[in-house]
Amino acid sequence: MHERRRYAGTETKTLLTTRKTRDMKIAIWNVNSIKARLDHVLQWLGDARPDVLMIQELKGLEFPAAAFTPLGYHATFVGQKTYNGVATLTRTPVTPLLERLPGDDSDEQARYLEIDYNGTRLINIYAPNGNPVDSEKYPYKLAWLERLRLHVAGLRAKALPFIIGGDFNIIPDDRDCYDPKVWQDDALFRLESRQQFRALMNLGLTDALRVNNQSDGAYTFWDYQAGAWPQNKGIRIDHFLLSPDIADRLQACVIDKTPRGWDKASDHTPVVLEIT
């Protein structure tokens, strides 16, 4: 087997196109209750056929794993009554490496699931919302993000390949929301939240969507209220962050707005990543 090349060129292209078995299509989707959205998720999986789907906001202790078996998916999940919860669907059975974000043993919230998938760490996150900012929820959010940064710094130090995907509850930049003034004091856009996001990025990560898409209006969430969806008043808070070696293999990253238009939709829509 040839060693993987770092630089683009004819040989590399030939090498990459002959390594189809490494191709991977992985998606994220905050479904706002798996019970309420099961039919949508099954429909979308049948259409999009990703190798992996990382789901956020299950909103329950249980997960309907058997419903995904006919489509060929195995489920790994971390549930919690009423709130939070994340699940990762894969083509092959996997063993979870971590079911809680390290750094605070007293944190019981089901917001984190890390698995090994063919040598790559797939990290599924549902970061805290943090509103209202004058409550204990905001410092919890910032502390949670700092714990994430410290854990990811450890992975980087060991040069482990990883993909972090999910609902970060952070609007990284002005162009990621329809009106920055409306959001300026919100926990999703406050300076401290964006500082934590940048600190994470500064470990050498790549925001996959922005590699080939510099447009305004690349949103992943539209509020149920005030006609946000028909008026395209959205925000981008669901992200894929890649370690450098995975970023080198990036093929595409797109937002699939279709499910947001379905009847009784989640307020979030899937983001799909393809790596070679």
Next chain:
DNA sequence: ATGGCTTTATGCTAAAGA
């Protein structure tokens, strides 16, 4: 038209989401 949502829960109002 100046208000307009969705989900869960020892539910029938409250809390949370973003």
